[in-house]
Amino acid sequence: MNIYSKLLAVVTVATFSSLLFLPSVYGSDDDGHKWGLGWFKQSKLDVAPVNNPVYREECGSCHFAFQPGLLPEKSWRKMMAGLEDHFGDNAELDAEKQKSLLDYLVTNSADKSDYKRSTRIASSLKPGEVPLRISDTVYFKRKHDEIPMRFVTDNKDVGSYSKCEACHTRAETGSYNEDEVKIPGVGRWED
Ligand code: HEC
Ligand code: HEC
Known part of the structure; x- marks a missing residue:
């Protein structure tokens, strides 16, 4: 290896390791949460x-x-x-x-x-x-505060926020992704 390829190797390694390190320093998601290295360990499922x-x-x-x-x-x-x-x-x-x-x-x-x-x-x-x-937790309230009451308590097919499975089509599997929401009588939720 000549000096240039050695230098190139060092630069490459340095670039990749800083890329790996970046999220743990600067990362933050839509909820304003910082994600450190723990983020990589988090499961894909919601719960x-x-x-x-x-x-x-x-x-x-x-x-x-x-x-x-x-x-x-x-x-x-x-x-x-x-x-x-x-x-x-x-x-x-x-x-x-x-x-x-x-x-x-x-x-x-x-x-x-x-x-x-x-x-x-x-x-x-x-x-x-x-x-x-669950519906009294801060996180839950923040996630549901844009939904009009006529879609929930005044909706005969829902009735209460306790009925997760009425709107979250895959709630049973532990998945609460907003893309899977379908409110009875209303349809897909478009943010
Ligand atoms: C005899 C019927 C009954 C049984 C059995 C029962 N629950 Fe409930 N549970 C209710 C009712 C009624 C509510 C209030 C629902 C509402 O307000 O719409 C409730 C609400 C809840 C809530 C609050 C949901 C929310 O709004 O966030 C939780 C959590 C809960 N139950 C957990 C449990 C657990 C754990 C068990 C087993 C130990 C259990 N329940 C067994 C009737 C029952
Ligand atoms: C009336 C329908 C309805 C009911 C009932 C309901 N949700 Fe939701 N939920 C929604 C909608 C719509 C969103 C997406 C809101 C947005 O992003 O603007 C959402 C978002 C969420 C999110 C965040 C998903 C994401 O991708 O950011 C979680 C977690 C969640 N709900 C959990 C629950 C749980 C647990 C229950 C039951 C205790 C529940 N929900 C009951 C309609 C409902």
């Missing part, structure tokens, strides 16, 4: 899909089985401690199921998950804030 059959059965009988990664640990603990009055319904479980489902929720909660939406939901909350509804 981890439900993979616990008991959870799906017990917590998916009255409504969509919300993924554990949609609320932080503190919220799940508070909710699971008051199932006898769960938004006006009795959703009590026997002690054994109550414990195993609490474990499942906590292990996969928003603050323990590295899935994209989970980390954002968790980091949007102030310390001490313990929302019992």
Whole structure:
């Protein structure tokens, strides 16, 4: 190798490594979040899909089985401690199921998950804030504040923001991408 090709090799390596390093220094996405090297590790999916059959059965009988990664640990603990009055319904479980489902929720909660939406939901909350509804989190509100009420509460096919699966066609799989939204009676969502 002569001196020029050595020099070229050094420059090439330096350029590529700075390119790799750039995002961790300057990166930021549409939500104004910085993305460091952790960004590369983030999963493509928005939240981890439900993979616990008991959870799906017990917590998916009255409504969509919300993924554990949609609320932080503190919220799940508070909710699971008051199932006898769960938004006006009795959703009590026997002690054994109550414990195993609490474990499942906590292990996969928003603050323990590295899935994209989970980390954002968790980091949007102030310390001490313990929302019992996903739809009460700052991140959720910010994402849904442009949707007129006639598409939601006054829409007979939706009725409430709790019905994620009414609008998010792939909610079941843990995917909440805005390109997959189809509001009943309204159609595709164009931002
Ligand atoms: C007996 C019926 C019933 C069962 C069983 C039930 N829920 Fe609910 N849940 C409700 C009702 C009713 C609401 C309020 C829905 C609304 O306001 O539209 C609700 C709301 C919720 C919400 C808030 C959704 C939002 O708006 O962000 C979460 C989270 C939730 N339930 C989790 C659970 C979990 C976890 C379990 C299992 C331990 C469970 N639910 C079992 C009836 C039930
Ligand atoms: C009435 C229909 C409707 C319901 C119900 C609804 N969403 Fe959405 N959601 C939307 C629309 C529309 C957008 C895109 C908003 C925008 O970007 O302007 C969105 C965006 C999102 C995003 C951000 C997606 C992105 O690509 O930026 C997430 C995450 C999300 N919703 C989660 C949920 C969850 C979880 C629930 C249930 C607790 C829910 N949504 C209930 C309509 C709905």
